[in-house]
Amino acid sequence: xxxxxxxxxxxxxxxxxxxxxxxxxxxxxxxxxxxxxxxxxxxxxxxxxxxxxxxxxxxxxxxxxxxxxxxxxxxxxxxxxxxxxx
Numbered sequence: 001x002x003x004x005x006x007x008x009x010x011x012x013x014x015x016x017x018x019x020x021x022x023x024x025x026x027x028x029x030x031x032x033x034x035x036x037x038x039x040x041x042x043x044x045x046x047x048x049x050x051x052x053x054x055x056x057x058x059x060x061x062x063x064x065x066x067x068x069x070x071x072x073x074x075x076x077x078x079x080x081x082x083x084x085x086x
Contacts, residue, residue, distance in 0.1 A: 002061040006034040008052060023047055 009019045009030075020030040023044060032038030040048075040059075049056040 002036060003033065003040060003059050004061060005030075005040070005048060005059060008048070008059075009034075022051075
């Protein structure tokens with residue numbers, strides 16, 4: 001399952017190293033979580049959600065929602081290209 005941790009980290013303007021230290025994990029672990037190579041622990045997910053005052057579900061993107069979002073972006077790009085052509 002995809003997560004939005006990288007997005008939240010970048011919005012704060014933090015490096016992977018800084019962010020990892022905030023939550024007591026290694027930079028490598030954070031990288032693996034952000035890229036989907038490693039699953040986030042429930043404990044860490046709760047810590048991060050609490051940091052942002054979010055529900056834990058808000059840290060994740062279901063694959064179905066992610067696919068719909070990509071389709072939406074492609075359709076917007078096509079519409080803009082067509083509008084520019086006119």
